[in-house]
Amino acid sequence: MKLFLDTANLAQIKKLNQMGVVDGVTTNPTLIAKEPGEFEEIVRAICREVKGDVSAEVVATDSDGMVAEGKRLSTIAPNVVVKVPMIPEGLRATKSLSVAGIRVNVTLVFSANQGLLAAKAGASFVSPFIGRLDDIGQRGMELVEDLVKIRDNYRLKAEVLVGSIRHPQHVLEAAKVGADIATMPPEVMEKMMHHPLTDAGLKRFLDDWEKAKKTRASGAV
Numbered sequence: 015m016k017l018f019l020d021t022a023n024l025a026q027i028k029k030l031n032q033m034g035v036v037d038g039v040t041t042n043p044t045l046i047a048k049e050p051g052e053f054e055e056i057v058r059a060i061c062r063e064v065k066g067d068v069s070a071e072v073v074a075t076d077s078d079g080m081v082a083e084g085k086r087l088s089t090i091a092p093n094v095v096v097k098v099p100m101i102p103e104g105l106r107a108t109k110s111l112s113v114a115g116i117r118v119n120v121t122l123v124f125s126a127n128q129g130l131l132a133a134k135a136g137a138s139f140v141s142p143f144i145g146r147l148d149d150i151g152q153r154g155m156e157l158v159e160d161l162v163k164i165r166d167n168y169r170l171k172a173e174v175l176v177g178s179i180r181h182p183q184h185v186l187e188a189a190k191v192g193a194d195i196a197t198m199p200p201e202v203m204e205k206m207m208h209h210p211l212t213d214a215g216l217k218r219f220l221d222d223w224e225k226a227k228k229t230r231a232s233g234a235v
């Protein structure tokens with residue numbers, strides 16, 4: 015499974031990328047708005063840092079506008095993926111952009127039917143937002159299960175990119191049901207690294223080592 019970071023913060027991306035665990039990055043207008051600097055410059059810097067796919071979202075809501083923005087974004091770097099919202103105009107834009115050879119990530123997917131349509135329109139990635147579904151009392155992971163099944167039934171080329179991840183359990187469940195990618199805030203990836211027994215185990219190893227060194231130095235062994 016590929017692990018993406020859902021952030022536009024270059025420092026956090028660099029830190030985790032150095033560990034070799036970052037396959038790509040997703041951004042959205044909310045995440046970009048949190049960072050200083052110009053939109054395209056931020057995306058360019060992320061694309062230089064991360065070799066994998068970097069999603070950058072259009073803000074137009076009409077298909078011609080989305081296509082124009084998408085074409086411009088795609089010139090920033092070869093690893094840019096154009097993110098388009100799952101609205102009827104977004105499907106039209108997805109079709110045009112994919113026919114032009116530009117990879118599209120259809121975002122804000124909240125139902126399996128929306129995902130099926132996005133894949134059919136030519137999306138390379140379909141992004142279900144599971145945390146936001148959980149927030150309104152629905153089971154976000156059920157949507158991921160449905161999309162994975164549909165992808166497999168028809169051998170669709172669209173990858174299931176699980177977004178709106180809130181905790182490590184979401185990542186684990188997405189991996190178990192066969193999602194292609196999980197995109198998560200840096201804090202979630204940090205949490206995935208830790209376990210209290212790892213810390214306690216390491217402390218015991220180091221304490222025992224120190225004790226043994228002292229005993230040996232005193233000539234008791």
Ligand code: E4P
Nearest residue numbers: 020040041042146177178179
């Ligand atoms: C995915 O591509 C989106 O950027 C993201 O996962 C949205 O998550 P949120 O619900 O935490 O805003």
